[in-house]
Amino acid sequence: MAHSSFAERALYFVGLLLGRLIYHVRTIGQQNIPPGGFLLLPNHITWIDAIVLQLACPRPIRFMIHDAYYRNRVLHPILRLAGCIPLNPRRAKDAIRAAAEKIRAGEIVCLFPEGQLSRSGTLLRLQRGYELIARQAKAPVVPVWMDELWGSLFSFKGGRFFTKWPREIPYRVLVAYGRPLDGAEADMATVREQLLKLGEICYSERPILREHLANACLRGLKRKAFQTAIVDGIDHSTLSRGKLLGVAIALSQYLKSRGQERRIGVVLPPGKGGVVANIAIVLAGKVPVNLNFTSARESIASAQKQAGLQTIISAQAVAKRLENFPWTPEVIHLDQLLPAIKPAILRWWLLGLITPVSLLSRLLGLPRRGDRDEALLLFTSGSSAAPKGVALSHRNIIGNVSQFAALLDSRPEEMILASLPFFHSFGCTVTLWYPVIEGVRIVTYPSPLEAAKNAALIERYRATVMFATPTFLRAYLRKAERAQLQSLRLTITGAEKLPGDLARAFEERFGKPVYEGYGLTETSPVISVNLPDPVPKIAGVSVQPSSRPGSTGKMAPGIAAEIRDPDSDRKLSLHESGMLWLRGPNIFDGYLDDSARSAEVLRDGWFKTGDLGRFDEDGFLFIEGRLSRFSKIAGEMVPHEMIEQKVLTALKLDAQAERLIAVMSVPDQAKGEALVLLTSIEIDAQQLRLALRETEVPNLWVPRTIRRVDAIPVLASGKLDLGKCKELAAAA
Numbered sequence: 001m002a003h004s005s006f007a008e009r010a011l012y013f014v015g016l017l018l019g020r021l022i023y024h025v026r027t028i029g030q031q032n033i034p035p036g037g038f039l040l041l042p043n044h045i046t047w048i049d050a051i052v053l054q055l056a057c058p059r060p061i062r063f064m065i066h067d068a069y070y071r072n073r074v075l076h077p078i079l080r081l082a083g084c085i086p087l088n089p090r091r092a093k094d095a096i097r098a099a100a101e102k103i104r105a106g107e108i109v110c111l112f113p114e115g116q117l118s119r120s121g122t123l124l125r126l127q128r129g130y131e132l133i134a135r136q137a138k139a140p141v142v143p144v145w146m147d148e149l150w151g152s153l154f155s156f157k158g159g160r161f162f163t164k165w166p167r168e169i170p171y172r173v174l175v176a177y178g179r180p181l182d183g184a185e186a187d188m189a190t191v192r193e194q195l196l197k198l199g200e201i202c203y204s205e206r207p208i209l210r211e212h213l214a215n216a217c218l219r220g221l222k223r224k225a226f227q228t229a230i231v232d233g234i235d236h237s238t239l240s241r242g243k244l245l246g247v248a249i250a251l252s253q254y255l256k257s258r259g260q261e262r263r264i265g266v267v268l269p270p271g272k273g274g275v276v277a278n279i280a281i282v283l284a285g286k287v288p289v290n291l292n293f294t295s296a297r298e299s300i301a302s303a304q305k306q307a308g309l310q311t312i313i314s315a316q317a318v319a320k321r322l323e324n325f326p327w328t329p330e331v332i333h334l335d336q337l338l339p340a341i342k343p344a345i346l347r348w349w350l351l352g353l354i355t356p357v358s359l360l361s362r363l364l365g366l367p368r369r370g371d372r373d374e375a376l377l378l379f380t381s382g383s384s385a386a387p388k389g390v391a392l393s394h395r396n397i398i399g400n401v402s403q404f405a406a407l408l409d410s411r412p413e414e415m416i417l418a419s420l421p422f423f424h425s426f427g428c429t430v431t432l433w434y435p436v437i438e439g440v441r442i443v444t445y446p447s448p449l450e451a452a453k454n455a456a457l458i459e460r461y462r463a464t465v466m467f468a469t470p471t472f473l474r475a476y477l478r479k480a481e482r483a484q485l486q487s488l489r490l491t492i493t494g495a496e497k498l499p500g501d502l503a504r505a506f507e508e509r510f511g512k513p514v515y516e517g518y519g520l521t522e523t524s525p526v527i528s529v530n531l532p533d534p535v536p537k538i539a540g541v542s543v544q545p546s547s548r549p550g551s552t553g554k555m556a557p558g559i560a561a562e563i564r565d566p567d568s569d570r571k572l573s574l575h576e577s578g579m580l581w582l583r584g585p586n587i588f589d590g591y592l593d594d595s596a597r598s599a600e601v602l603r604d605g606w607f608k609t610g611d612l613g614r615f616d617e618d619g620f621l622f623i624e625g626r627l628s629r630f631s632k633i634a635g636e637m638v639p640h641e642m643i644e645q646k647v648l649t650a651l652k653l654d655a656q657a658e659r660l661i662a663v664m665s666v667p668d669q670a671k672g673e674a675l676v677l678l679t680s681i682e683i684d685a686q687q688l689r690l691a692l693r694e695t696e697v698p699n700l701w702v703p704r705t706i707r708r709v710d711a712i713p714v715l716a717s718g719k720l721d722l723g724k725c726k727e728l729a730a731a732a
Helices: 007-021 051-057 074-082 089-104 129-137 189-201 213-222 242-259 272-283 295-307 316-321 335-339 344-354 357-363 392-410 423-438 451-461 472-480 500-510 595-601 638-648 685-694 722-731
Strands: 022-028 036-040 063-064 086-087 106-111 141-147 171-177 230-233 238-239 263-266 287-290 311-314 329-335 375-379 390-392 415-418 441-444 464-468 492-493 516-518 526-529 561-565 578-583 606-615 621-626 630-631 636-639 661-670 672-679 704-707
Touching: 022 051, 036 051, 036 089, 036 129, 036 230, 036 685, 051 063, 051 141, 063 089, 074 606, 086 089, 086 171, 089 106, 089 129, 089 561, 141 189, 171 189, 189 561, 213 242, 213 272, 213 357, 213 392, 213 423, 230 242, 230 272, 238 242, 238 472, 242 272, 242 344, 263 272, 263 295, 272 287, 272 375, 272 423, 272 441, 295 375, 295 390, 311 316, 316 329, 316 335, 335 344, 344 357, 375 392, 390 392, 392 423, 415 423, 415 451, 423 441, 423 464, 441 451, 451 472, 464 472, 472 492, 472 500, 561 606, 595 606, 621 638, 621 661, 630 661, 630 672, 638 661, 638 672, 638 685, 661 722, 672 722, 704 722
Parallel strands: 022 171, 036 106, 036 141, 063 086, 063 106, 230 441, 263 287, 263 311, 287 375, 311 329, 415 441, 415 464, 464 492, 492 516, 672 704
Antiparallel strands: 141 171, 230 238, 375 390, 516 526, 561 578, 578 606, 606 621, 630 636, 661 672
């Protein structure tokens, strides 16, 4: 501090002393701090980020402060004494020059590149001013990330500053310094990428990720034990959180007594039984395997064999409907067993109410650590091949629940319609584990396809959140009334691309926008989601956008991304189109007993999604399609999904009805691949060619063959059954 005055040094030490009383700051990557002057670029979450950064840095930092705050009557003497540099947008050159001089003199200058506090906890668009400072100073740029400040007293979580109780005192914060970037390479895309990577490193250090899922469930169900956890949409009975815990513990003790089998199958639709069975299996220290009972018999048998299942939990009513199901040697029917263990349920319910979480965990013999051990096993839909076993760890599930909770920021009155099947990763995480752990109420219904029944439940119980796929939304357009969906604040779709005309039709019909998200079974599944834009307090004032049409939203916290060339794996800018690779606590560790397939998609902790995408400058992710749904014709990448949209538009077909067409490809000696259009309606080839030509569709995009089929094959989730579609295309 050779260049600073005595007053500056005194303020520095007093500030550090006070800061350490409130914050416990841990730092990683301090070796990345250059010895000379440099520009520090952090994320911006709270009003006191500057104090946290100074606590995490062994040298004094000069902060660039917006002129309006610098000139504030109360703050000005302190900020001037601290050597802050005022930043006036009208005289930005003065601030840039002053910052560059300090850096050249060997000092650290900090600029918050987002230019404002995040109102959502996610990284905002970076402003360009920092590049000019780095160039003028001819000095390195160091990105830095502050973690776990979202939710603190000085953050905007819950839609307000200051009026929250601190989670703990001293408040724990992790700060990570990235590698220094040369001024020339520190463009906006590169700095954003580095900040997201630091955010992922910090998030992956959170102690909660090492927990066991059973303990997370215990803590979640013990909170507000008398509050309703589940409303069953079939018989309208309810189950409180405390009673749900009592039933689940009693069943878990029964499962423990039956032997050492590692995994137990579940064949139950969304409902009380399905929730109880899954929690009980986890509390018993075993792994639940929710089986897709809508699949073909061979797929189900394959999944059972891969999982080594000997026992399935189901119900008599379900078993009667599934006549051709390949049942395991042992089947537990909940509707028979639970009445028989009623005394044990009562005992555990009462004990659960009065026993602290830590003591109850010891009583049940639950492991303290789960971390990377297998927590549950799901199977991919088998849309392009035999189902693959995706073993998700405790870290994956707890991590994705905490990421989704940060995005959704649920309200006390929240009620989720839970009709997505638990064998689907979307339904499993967001309508089973998320509500259990985070204390959100659900109203269940066994099938998402029965739109009229689901709409009636939304109306009756004032549900606020609905998760669906585009296929299921089409059913609401046909069978639901506008008044029935008026309580919804969020309608979120996933599993397949949301067609723009379907989203517009839904909003016109019900007055409710649809928000598209993105995820994969291998990512537990939530990666990104659009959310409602904040409502400005003053009309006409711009707000930080939370949604963007055509995108799948902003990524959840704790996920890092890279865009790479699909052929060579060469790293591209985040703003270029290419293969999307991801890293984060929610990324799985590999396919079940399949090291070859795992090695194809996992590399040094990075997961190759198989999807082509790009990011815009605000951080919104645009998915341009699965690589498997592109053809390489005469050296050009041809997108199947885009061609489908062009065909529907050209022929003026109703995309809101059930799926009418599918574009597939077959090998072709001359051009590598040729397109085949599968259609469930009569289409005249000549008429289609003319209609596509009028809309200026390239000749390469025009399907060479049209094949009429009875129906376009789809899976229970509404996704195309790519395996069956390929067979039909090959036969053409």
